[in-house]
Amino acid sequence: MLSFIETATALRRTEATDKNDASSRSHAICRIRIQQKPDTPDDDADGMLYLVDLAGSEAARDTTNHDAQRMRETREINTSLSVLKDCIRGKAEADTAAADASSKRKPHVPFRQTPLTKILKHIFDPAALRNCKTVVIACVNPCILDSIPSRNTLRYAETLRVIVPKVAEIKYDVKVPRTWDNKQLRSWIRSNSGSPPVDASLLAPSETGIQLLRLDPSEFQDRCVQTPGVTAQQAMLFYNRIWEMHIDSQRNRQLPSKSKPNAVALPNAGSRPTAASDVLGQRSSRDTNTGASTIHFKERIRPGMVVSWTPPSKLAETLPDKKTLALILCPASAAGPHARDYQGNPVQAEPGQNGGDSASYLCALVMVKTGSETYEMNLWRQVVVQVAQMTSEVILKYDTVARNWLNHDSDAD
Structure with a gap:
């Protein structure tokens, strides 16, 4: 740890000024992570300790003989110290507002305004849930010649004195x-x-x-x-x-307390006609018509059906996914003159493709999500699929909890 500190100290910029022979022209931050022992699982895990050595603010009388570079550094130092003060006070006010349920005021904490306060984001971000404390140590000199700078330092430190609010305890909530x-x-x-x-x-x-x-x-x-x-x-x-x-x-939404990760409510196929409420509650791409499972899928192609298909070799090279699933939208002949596939080609049904295996349909690509076996519908990425290229119907069901489409089962050709 000391070797890191020495390396950082060697990189810290210092220059001679009218006030000091080796004046700090930058701030220094040492961040220490404190790890909990493995046998303390009930406590919060790692803690962070930030040690910040600030460059001193400079009065106008001390910058009379500064060149352009020194003046630029002076402005940046004073600006960062001013923003740091606003952040410390703003965070304290934000904590007070959070503890007061009746308060509607949301103080602004400008921690994004300087590199110094950006690094200290974890301390100043009002959305942070970890409790933290800030201690300010001011350096003063008892020498009579430094009485005015010492007084200014104490005045700056005094502006950081704020009423420490009583932080509201975060209560356990099974849904949060x-x-x-x-x-x-x-x-x-x-x-x-x-x-x-x-x-x-x-x-x-x-x-x-x-x-x-x-x-x-x-x-x-x-x-x-x-x-x-x-x-x-x-x-x-x-x-x-x-x-x-x-x-x-x-978002203050309520989830069902007894929901399970893969629980999906599917309508039961029965002999009675499908009610409107059943259709609205449909969570699967399965055909809602009774007896549909006894009919070959190519004889009951409909909008909303998901099929697997074998694309031509040239087309397969351009597809973004190796698992070729498609959601049927409409016959290609009904797509209209302005329809385009995902490659930008006009959607047109070739002459003679009116029915049977020679028919073609405009379909939306169904993509596999990265790193999982769940699917997403890309309705804006469309392709023309011939019935002869379709191999089976794929039943996708919607997981209302995880908000993903899952492969339920398939009806093979």
Whole structure:
């Protein structure tokens, strides 16, 4: 640690001024990460200690003989100190407003205005949930010749004195992941990670809910698949689930308390006619007509059907995805004169393609999401598919919790 400090000190800029022979022309920041021991899972994990050595502000009388470079440095130093003062006071006011439920005022914390306060974003960001404290140490000189600069320093430090608010305790809420400690997070993982359940000790050995949300998706997935039987698809669905919970909690939405990660309500096919309420509640691309499963899929092609297909070799090279699924929109002959495929070519039905295997349809590409077996509909990326190129119907169902399309089953040719 000392070697790092010495290296940084050697890079710090100092210049001679009228006041000091070696005046600091830049600020210095030492950031120390304090790690919790592995046997303290209930406590917050790593802490951060920032030690900031500020360059001193300079009065106009001390800059009389400065050249253009020194004057530019002086302006930047004084500007950063002024913004730092505004950030410290603004953060204290923001904490006070957050603790007061009746307060509608949202103080502005201008931490983006200088490089110094940008580095200290984790301290000044009003959205930060971690409690932090700021201590200011002012250097003064008892020498009579320095009485005026010392007094100015104390005046600057005095402006940083603010009433320390009583920070409201963040209460546990089962629907708000950022309020979970490690014990509560592990309990939720065991109950909501699917089957087989993800080993909570592998996914979150010490993290709290808000720290788990900060994990990179690949790291989250790697931890999940360490549990025997857990697939990459299940891991990404679980990742999407906890993130959707977090987003919904930010928007004050309510999620069903008993929802499961892969639970989807599918209408039951019966002998009675399909009601309008059933159609509105449809969560699958399956045909809602009764008895449709007994008819070959090529004889009941309809808008909304998802099919797998084999594109021509030249076209396959240009497709962005190797898994060629398509959502049928309409017959190619009904697309209209302004329709274009994803390559920009006009959509036209060739003469004689009116029915059977020679018919062609305008379809939207169905893409596989990166790193998972979930799908997304790209309605604006369209392609013409002939019936002869279609191999099977693919049933996609919509996971209302993870907000993804999943491959349910398929009717082979």
